Amino acid sequence: MSAPKTALGSRLRVGRWLPSLALVALLVAAWQLYSASGALGDDVLPSPSRVLGQGWEHRQALLDNALPTLRATLAGFALSLTVGFALSVLIDLSGVLRRALMPVLIVSQTLPLIAIAPLVVLWFGFDLLPKVLLVAFVTFFPITVGLVEGYNATDKDSTALLRSMGAGRWRIFRTLRVPTALPFFFAGLRIAITYAVVGAIFAEYAGATEGLGIYMQNAKNSFRTDLVLAAVGVSAVLTLALFALTYAVERVALPWRRPQSRKEDRT
Amino acid sequence: MTGKLEIRGLNRSFDGVPVLKDLSLDVAEGEFVSILGPSGSGKSTTFSVLTGALSPTSGEVLVDGAPLSERPGRFAYMPQKDALLPWRKVLDNLTLGLEVAGMRRKEARKKVEPLLDVFGLTGYDSVYPAQLSGGMRQRAALLRTVVQDREVLLLDEPFGALDALTRARMQQWIERVWEEYRWTVLLITHDVREAVFLSDRVYVFSPRPATVVSCVEVDLPRPRTVAAYADPAFTRIESELLRTLLEEER
Numbered sequence: 001m002s003a004p005k006t007a008l009g010s011r012l013r014v015g016r017w018l019p020s021l022a023l024v025a026l027l028v029a030a031w032q033l034y035s036a037s038g039a040l041g042d043d044v045l046p047s048p049s050r051v052l053g054q055g056w057e058h059r060q061a062l063l064d065n066a067l068p069t070l071r072a073t074l075a076g077f078a079l080s081l082t083v084g085f086a087l088s089v090l091i092d093l094s095g096v097l098r099r100a101l102m103p104v105l106i107v108s109q110t111l112p113l114i115a116i117a118p119l120v121v122l123w124f125g126f127d128l129l130p131k132v133l134l135v136a137f138v139t140f141f142p143i144t145v146g147l148v149e150g151y152n153a154t155d156k157d158s159t160a161l162l163r164s165m166g167a168g169r170w171r172i173f174r175t176l177r178v179p180t181a182l183p184f185f186f187a188g189l190r191i192a193i194t195y196a197v198v199g200a201i202f203a204e205y206a207g208a209t210e211g212l213g214i215y216m217q218n219a220k221n222s223f224r225t226d227l228v229l230a231a232v233g234v235s236a237v238l239t240l241a242l243f244a245l246t247y248a249v250e251r252v253a254l255p256w257r258r259p260q261s262r263k264e265d266r267t
Numbered sequence: 268m269t270g271k272l273e274i275r276g277l278n279r280s281f282d283g284v285p286v287l288k289d290l291s292l293d294v295a296e297g298e299f300v301s302i303l304g305p306s307g308s309g310k311s312t313t314f315s316v317l318t319g320a321l322s323p324t325s326g327e328v329l330v331d332g333a334p335l336s337e338r339p340g341r342f343a344y345m346p347q348k349d350a351l352l353p354w355r356k357v358l359d360n361l362t363l364g365l366e367v368a369g370m371r372r373k374e375a376r377k378k379v380e381p382l383l384d385v386f387g388l389t390g391y392d393s394v395y396p397a398q399l400s401g402g403m404r405q406r407a408a409l410l411r412t413v414v415q416d417r418e419v420l421l422l423d424e425p426f427g428a429l430d431a432l433t434r435a436r437m438q439q440w441i442e443r444v445w446e447e448y449r450w451t452v453l454l455i456t457h458d459v460r461e462a463v464f465l466s467d468r469v470y471v472f473s474p475r476p477a478t479v480v481s482c483v484e485v486d487l488p489r490p491r492t493v494a495a496y497a498d499p500a501f502t503r504i505e506s507e508l509l510r511t512l513l514e515e516e517r
Contacts (some may be wrong), residue, residue, distance in 0.1 A: 157346035164318040164344035165367040165415065175367070179354045256354045256395040 004189045046226035055230030065215040066223025066234050070129060072200040072211065073238070076135020080192065083136060084143030091144070092177070109141050113199070117206035131203040131211075139192035146188020175231035183257065186250045193246055197239045270332070270421055271296045272317075277326035279312060280476075286312050288476035290326070294419065294453055301454045301462040303508060304472030305515070309366045310455040311347070313477070314421050317453075318344050330418070339420055340368075343417035349408035351396035355464055361429040363417040363441050365493060385444060399493035402433045409441070413450060422454045426461065438464055439493070446490045459508050463501060464491060471511050481511045 028048050035047035042050065055062060087105070091098045117134055124130040154177045162172050205214025212231050219227035251258070270293050277290040286309045294300045304310050315321040317328065319339060328335040335341075343364065351360045362375035370378075383389045386406045396404060405425055413421055426434040440460055445452070445465070456462050462469045463485055471481040485504055487495055495501055 031278060155348075155350065158350045158352065159349050160315070160318065161346050161350045162363075162367065163320055164342065164421075165364045167367045171367060175363075176352070179352065184356075210282055210472050254354070256397065 032234045041105070043223045043225050051226045051229045051233070054226040055233065058227060058230065061215070062230060062234050065210055065212050066238065068211040069197065069200050069204065069213065069235070073132035073135055073196045073202065075128065076132040076200060077139060077193070077196050079132055080136040080139040080143060080196075083139070084140040085147065087140070088151070089146045089148035091142070091148050092173070105141060105144065108137070113138065113202055117202050119262065121203070121207035126207050126209055131200050134203040135196050136198040138195045142188040142191040143185065144184075144188075146184045147181050150184030151174060153184065154180045182254055186246060186254070190243060190246050193237060193242045196242065197235050201235055270294075271298070271330070272453070273329040274313075275329065277316065277328065278324045279316060279321065283509070285476035287316075287479045288324075290478055292470050292482075294451060294478060297451055298467050299448045299452045299454070299465055301456055301466040301469045302472060303456060303459065303462045303469050304477060305474050305512065306457060308472045309472050309477030310472060311423055314344065314423055314455065317342050319423055333396060340493050341418045342421050343412045343419070344421045345408055345412040345423060345425055347427060349404045351404055351407060353396055356393050356395055357399065360396060360407060361392075361414060363412050364411060368415070371502070373445075382410055382414060388492065398421050401429050402437055405429065405437060406440075413448070418451060420450050420452045424455050424457070426458070427456075428436040434458075434461070441465065442491050459505055460496070460510070463487075463505050463508065464495060469508060471508060471515070473515050481508075481513055483508060484501065
């Protein structure tokens with residue numbers, strides 16, 4: 001019932017990505033030409049080829065530092081999912097809790113991370129914990145909001161139907177409200193995941209013994225702009241990979257959302 | 268025949284605005300009764316009282332002679348939209364009511380499976396509702412309703428969203444199936460022909476606040492087929508009901 005993978009299908013997929021690939025290629029080419037002109041030194045603006053070359057040469061160091069960042073990102077995101085879901089349940093549970101929690105949560109998102117990060121490191125040390133906390137802090141909000149909006153999109157007729165069947169509140173919540181909220185949750189998840197790696201790097205920047213954040217800082221301090229940019233590239237790849245992963249998970253978790261053909265009536 | 272369901276002097280208002288006013292009606296065991304009324308007249312509010320979603324301001328609802336509060340869970344409700352859950356496969360939608368009532372999924376499936384054929388859903392049990400046509404969705408919703416084995420079926424404009432031809436087919440089909448199972452049915456509709464074709468008795472509701480303005484017995488022979496539409500008695504009842512409805516509107 002799923003659409004067959006045809007040559008045409010894969011060609012269309014390439015076609016969809018072509019414009020953005022072309023734009024990136026154009027920008028990189030312009031950058032390459034400009035830095036080759038020598039207007040700015042290699043320590044100010046290294047060419048993309050140099051960034052790639054040096055990045056490859058230092059691949060072991062980059063990998064050694066990307067892994068702790070990825071670990072902090074995933075652990076933080078796991079915490080974020082747990083807390084984000086728990087908050088959404090509390091908010092859905094009662095109007096009083098909603099009115100109490102929502103303003104606090106919104107205010108929490110107005111706090112400047114640049115001021116918070118060093119404090120969290122000060123309080124919780126240089127280990128994994130402050131990074132996990134910061135990643136969760138910058139990512140829980142879209143998850144909670146997505147879920148809450150999703151619960152509220154629950155169909156009234158379906159709710160009446162389940163009530164008529166004798167379903168209690170908890171039954172309606174898990175049988176009806178949670179599945180309704182899932183597409184909203186994935187929308188929030190995608191917003192959240194784009195902050196996650198950046199959040200981890202920020203936390204490392206504020207104080208760490210390993211990770212892309214501290215690697216960037218060290219590279220900057222020794223005027224290795226090329227390695228700073230190489231690390232930036234690695235963090236972008238991490239984010240893109242996690243972003244793509246949300247689509248894969250969504251596909252598995254929400255099979256009914258895949259396009260399917262409709263049956264003809266044969267009454 | 269015993270009075271399966273009796274509604275006596277039911278009143279319900281929202282913020283002081285009356286929606287149901289001194290409403291009374293009867294449904295006997297194995298009877299097919301319709302409520303006919305203009306849109307927004309409080310037909311669905313009546314169902315909400317019956318399913319327990321709303322409590323009446325005054326008046327009483329008796330099931331087998333006892334108050335509704337002492338006899339919960341006697342009604343199986345089919346909402347206006349089919350309300351099939353898109354993330355559950357058809358079979359899992361059909362067993363929903365049984366599962367909520369505490370039946371194991373496996374048992375519930377065993378109970379549903381023999382009915383698939385009657386409801387024209389054989390072979391479609393493992394697809395998602397989005398893949399069903401409008402008529403099939405309604406039949407699935409009806410199967411989900413009847414399989415709960417409740418004593419009275421409450422059908423809220425079940426065919427309202429269908430195109431005219433599919434609706435006519437569904438009416439023929441439900442008449443056939445009803446002849447076989449003889450469920451006690453209370454149907455809400457604003458389709459006069461549908462009410463006459465399917466019912467033993469039709470209650471006409473006034474515009475808001477809803478009260479019964481007319482009660483018409485439909486004594487056409489059963490089983491009814493397309494030929495029933497041509498019966499002079501059918502035409503007479505249909506035009507009588509239509510006249511009552513239109514006079515009420517003014």
